[in-house]
Amino acid sequence: MNEVIVGHISEFPERSGRVFRMGTLELAMFKLSDGTVKAIDNLCPHKQGKLSEGIVCDHHVFCPLHDRKINLHDGLVQAPDDGCVETYRVEVDGGGIVILFLKDGLGTKVS
Amino acid sequence: MKKKLVMIGNGMAGVSFVEQLLKLNPNRYEIVIIGSEPHPNYNRIMLSSVLAGDASMKDIILNDWNWYRDNGIQLLTGQEAVSVDAEERTVTTNAGVTLAYDELVFATGSVPFMLPLPGADKEGVIAFRDIKDCETMMETSKNYRKAIVIGGGLLGLEAARGLINLNMEVAVVHINKNLMNLQLDETASRMLKAELESQGMRFLMEHKSARITGKERVTGLTFEDGTHEAADLIVMAVGIRPNARLAKESGLEVNRGIVVDDHLQASIPNIHAVGECAEHRGLTYGLVAPLYEQGAVLAKKLAGVDSGGYHGTVLSTKLKVSGVNVFSAGRYTDEPGTKALRVQDDLDGVYKKVVFENGKIIGTVLFGDTSDSSRLFSLIRSGQDFTGKEKEVLFGPSGGGGSKTLSMEDLVTAMSGDEIVCGCNGVTKDTLVEAITEKGCVSLGELKACTKASAGCGGCKPLVEAILTTTLGADQVTKVKEGICGCTTMSRDEVVNAIQQMRLTTTKEVMHVLEWHNPEGCSKCRPALNYYLGMAFPEEHGDEPESRFVNERNHANIQKDGTFSVVPRIYGGVTTPEDLKRIAIVAEKYQVPLVKFTGGQRIDLLGVKKEDLPGMWKDLDMPSGYAYGKSLRTVKTCVGNTFCRFGTQDAIKMGIDLEKKFERLDTPHKVKLAVSGCPRNCAEATIKDLGVVAIDGGWELYMAGNGGTRVRAADLLVKVKTEEEVLEWTGAYLQYYRETANYLERTSEWAVRVGLDTVKKALEKKEDRDALNARIDKTLDLMQDPWKQIIENDDLRVAFDALTAKGAVNPEAAAANESK
Numbered sequence: 001m002n003e004v005i006v007g008h009i010s011e012f013p014e015r016s017g018r019v020f021r022m023g024t025l026e027l028a029m030f031k032l033s034d035g036t037v038k039a040i041d042n043l044c045p046h047k048q049g050k051l052s053e054g055i056v057c058d059h060h061v062f063c064p065l066h067d068r069k070i071n072l073h074d075g076l077v078q079a080p081d082d083g084c085v086e087t088y089r090v091e092v093d094g095g096g097i098v099i100l101f102l103k104d105g106l107g108t109k110v111s
Numbered sequence: 112m113k114k115k116l117v118m119i120g121n122g123m124a125g126v127s128f129v130e131q132l133l134k135l136n137p138n139r140y141e142i143v144i145i146g147s148e149p150h151p152n153y154n155r156i157m158l159s160s161v162l163a164g165d166a167s168m169k170d171i172i173l174n175d176w177n178w179y180r181d182n183g184i185q186l187l188t189g190q191e192a193v194s195v196d197a198e199e200r201t202v203t204t205n206a207g208v209t210l211a212y213d214e215l216v217f218a219t220g221s222v223p224f225m226l227p228l229p230g231a232d233k234e235g236v237i238a239f240r241d242i243k244d245c246e247t248m249m250e251t252s253k254n255y256r257k258a259i260v261i262g263g264g265l266l267g268l269e270a271a272r273g274l275i276n277l278n279m280e281v282a283v284v285h286i287n288k289n290l291m292n293l294q295l296d297e298t299a300s301r302m303l304k305a306e307l308e309s310q311g312m313r314f315l316m317e318h319k320s321a322r323i324t325g326k327e328r329v330t331g332l333t334f335e336d337g338t339h340e341a342a343d344l345i346v347m348a349v350g351i352r353p354n355a356r357l358a359k360e361s362g363l364e365v366n367r368g369i370v371v372d373d374h375l376q377a378s379i380p381n382i383h384a385v386g387e388c389a390e391h392r393g394l395t396y397g398l399v400a401p402l403y404e405q406g407a408v409l410a411k412k413l414a415g416v417d418s419g420g421y422h423g424t425v426l427s428t429k430l431k432v433s434g435v436n437v438f439s440a441g442r443y444t445d446e447p448g449t450k451a452l453r454v455q456d457d458l459d460g461v462y463k464k465v466v467f468e469n470g471k472i473i474g475t476v477l478f479g480d481t482s483d484s485s486r487l488f489s490l491i492r493s494g495q496d497f498t499g500k501e502k503e504v505l506f507g508p509s510g511g512g513g514s515k516t517l518s519m520e521d522l523v524t525a526m527s528g529d530e531i532v533c534g535c536n537g538v539t540k541d542t543l544v545e546a547i548t549e550k551g552c553v554s555l556g557e558l559k560a561c562t563k564a565s566a567g568c569g570g571c572k573p574l575v576e577a578i579l580t581t582t583l584g585a586d587q588v589t590k591v592k593e594g595i596c597g598c599t600t601m602s603r604d605e606v607v608n609a610i611q612q613m614r615l616t617t618t619k620e621v622m623h624v625l626e627w628h629n630p631e632g633c634s635k636c637r638p639a640l641n642y643y644l645g646m647a648f649p650e651e652h653g654d655e656p657e658s659r660f661v662n663e664r665n666h667a668n669i670q671k672d673g674t675f676s677v678v679p680r681i682y683g684g685v686t687t688p689e690d691l692k693r694i695a696i697v698a699e700k701y702q703v704p705l706v707k708f709t710g711g712q713r714i715d716l717l718g719v720k721k722e723d724l725p726g727m728w729k730d731l732d733m734p735s736g737y738a739y740g741k742s743l744r745t746v747k748t749c750v751g752n753t754f755c756r757f758g759t760q761d762a763i764k765m766g767i768d769l770e771k772k773f774e775r776l777d778t779p780h781k782v783k784l785a786v787s788g789c790p791r792n793c794a795e796a797t798i799k800d801l802g803v804v805a806i807d808g809g810w811e812l813y814m815a816g817n818g819g820t821r822v823r824a825a826d827l828l829v830k831v832k833t834e835e836e837v838l839e840w841t842g843a844y845l846q847y848y849r850e851t852a853n854y855l856e857r858t859s860e861w862a863v864r865v866g867l868d869t870v871k872k873a874l875e876k877k878e879d880r881d882a883l884n885a886r887i888d889k890t891l892d893l894m895q896d897p898w899k900q901i902i903e904n905d906d907l908r909v910a911f912d913a914l915t916a917k918g919a920v921n922p923e924a925a926a927a928n929e930s931k
Contacts, residue, residue, distance in 0.1 A: 017445075020915070021915055026913075049673070050669070055660070058629065069633075
């Protein structure tokens with residue numbers, strides 16, 4: 001497991017997406033209104049829309065291209081559509097540092 | 112393992128069968144569809160709308176490519192099946208692909224019947240059957256004038272109407288003395304002919320075509336009586352015949368069509384036929400409703416569900432030619448033993464005929480007023496006995512005028528469950544009732560979304576509503592309201608009233624106080640609420656970027672690949688060499704892949720990375736053109752009297768003044784303006800949300816035009832004398848639109864919904880206009896250029912950059928990365 005420091009919680013406006021890039025990896029990260037931060041692949045399974053640009057409601061994001069609704073907890077596209085995106089564990093430590101947990105192997109994508 | 116289902120044909124009947132099969136048993140088959148046209152399944156019935164310009168090719172696609180992919184269906188387009196080996200159970204296509212099947216379905220439809228006239232192979236002689244034929248007609252109309260349609264049936268008249276809309280001169284040749292003689296009686300036929308003649312169609316009745324003249328391209332048509340008619344295009348619409356050639360070659364029993372039993376089984380096991388290519392009990396069908404009924408029966412059979420089989424269909428026809436309402440169903444001609452009830456009103460052009468046999472309705476013809484069509488059609492199918500009270504069917508219980516004895520609700524009760532309500536999508540009464548009772552649909556909209564009923568031509572809407580009322584009870588339906596989105600049952604007006612009366616100022620407050628179902632709303636209501644709040648309380652409401660669509664949040668238009676486009680403000684479309692130079696330098700510096708002029712006379716820089724946006728804005732040093740916003744987009748102008756010898760007023764100055772005054776304004780949807788300097792209207796002001804046309808000594812203001820999806824010519828709002836008055840009326844009009852329209856409703860839809868007269872009345876009095884202008888001015892005063900704001904604010908600007916790793920928490924992993 002790789003743990004990567006993404007930045008400080010103050011860099012995340014509430015209910016708005018930020019893009020995180022590392023090597024070929026591109027994630028959409030969101031601070032929800034409960035203060036937690038979520039990370040998913042920045043690619044809608046429908047037509048590859050940038051989910052980082054979507055409207056965030058509670059723990060869902062709506063794809064900006066065709067309005068697919070995606071659950072930020074498990075990455076599942078909500079009915080009536082289907083599909084899913086990869087989710088990543090994120091934690092905010094006591095000092096407000098946002099830490100992203102990457103699965104083994106993902107780090108090797110970094111050149 | 113899944114069984115293999117191969118279907119030959121990718122048309123409406125076949126694909127509807129597959130849809131129904133997937134609903135019943137989605138996992139039973141691996142499905143391959145062979146289609147000869149290079150398109151996914153489209154609505155062939157709507158081709159006439161495409162020709163008439165009411166729909167685009169895209170609008171008539173029924174199942175797009177994604178549908179095939181999402182359902183795991185392999186679609187071979189542009190291929191034709193050329194042989195079937197019934198013993199080995201394989202199908203081979205002209206591309207040399209051989210497919211094994213467990214079940215084979217012929218859905219090959221029909222082919223247009225081409226009269227074997229000498230010269231029928233010349234260029235410019237076509238049928239009216241598919242998208243290609245439509246394209247040929249549109250193409251031909253650009254260079255040629257005269258068209259002949261052979262055939263005065265349903266299809267021929269639709270083709271003729273389409274060609275008239277394409278500005279061609281059209282003569283319809285018909286062999287019979289009555290138009291649509293298969294669907295209409297003589298009286299209705301005569302009325303139809305008169306109506307179509309008034310629309311510019313010319314008829315050559317009882318003419319028999321003999322030979323087509325011309326060298327390579329057609330020049331005309333000669334008739335058996337020796338007369339001749341010139342033509343640049345001949346469309347043959349004399350009928351269709353089932354496409355059963357391959358079936359015949361494969362050894363299946365074929366008469367007119369592929370012979371099938373009540374379960375659509377053809378004469379060889381594991382082979383079925385559905386749709387226009389099939390012949391059932393000696394009949395072939397060319398209309399959509401029976402084909403869907405057949406599809407439903409076959410779907411049940413192949414899904415392993417019991418069905419009562421297919422027993423034939425009572426036919427009904429609705430003519431879709433614009434402006435003419437015609438309907439016929441069943442046996443409508445007078446025969447021995449039948450009695451007809453007729454109403455003929457030549458003054459209003461209305462004709463109704465209902466034919467009875469032994470007290471039961473067996474057929475009907477309606478012309479001019481077809482509002483009774485679904486009621487009468489149901490009565491034919493229900494077989495209800497009206498002995499002694501036949502007249503009540505048209506006149507109600509008193510026998511003359513008054514209300515109808517049989518309400519829609521009575522009718523619904525009498526309908527059997529498997530009766531098709533929506534012919535376009537093959538939805539039965541049972542399906543609708545199930546959607547209401549089991550899936551909880553409580554409104555027409557929900558039923559439509561759930562079952563597709565009334566999503567086609569919409570003709571069955573009254574019947575669907577009646578089923579809803581009878582199933583739920585009238586009070587249940589009236590209680591149910593369509594909210595602005597799934598998060599609430601409150602309408603736009605209720606929400607806006609609540610905002611104003613309770614002085615709510617944030618979306619969070621609105622959702623909390625009005626008890627939203629979802630705590631943070633959805634992508635539909637959040638932007639709407641943010642707009643309504645800003646409109647109601649421009650000063651108190653702080654705009655919520657997180658509740659705006661991506662484009663309005665980034666002040667640029669997102670493209671399909673995630674890049675953005677940049678359109679700087681160019682007031683009135685008038686620029687300078689300096690500005691152009693600056694734009695060119697910026698485009699080069701940021702390696703902009705595409706620089707394009709927009710339809711609104713502005714310059715669009717496309718393909719920009721999000722990170723580059725703030726830098727480009729800074730280098731451009733021009734205000735945002737708002738090409739992304741629900742806002743004033745552009746004011747298009749012609750050159751006006753500045754240079755033009757026809758110009759009567761200074762259109763450029765008027766346009767620039769309007770754009771400077773109303774730029775940055777938040778509106779329910781985008782707003783486009785134009786100013787033309789004379790009635791020649793080069794700025795196309797009459798298809799704008801507000802169009803200004805200069806006349807000698809004044810200005811005309813046009814409202815609620817639209818040049819988009821649904822073209823709408825603008826209506827005259829007012830004539831004024833001075834430029835100040837133009838600004839005054841425009842301000843009042845825009846503010847009235849801002850205050851009364853639904854979010855995402857263009858002025859063209861809004862004005863029609865609230866009524867053009869309502870809008871005119873609201874702006875009639877000077878004091879009303881002044882009040883509206885006071886409110887819009889207050890809003891305008893608060894608006895700032897967003898590009899400038901972002902450039903000047905570090906926090907805002909940084910949000911455009913991507914985040915990167917600031918370091919690894921786990922030192923080992925970091926070391927591992929560094930060593931690579």
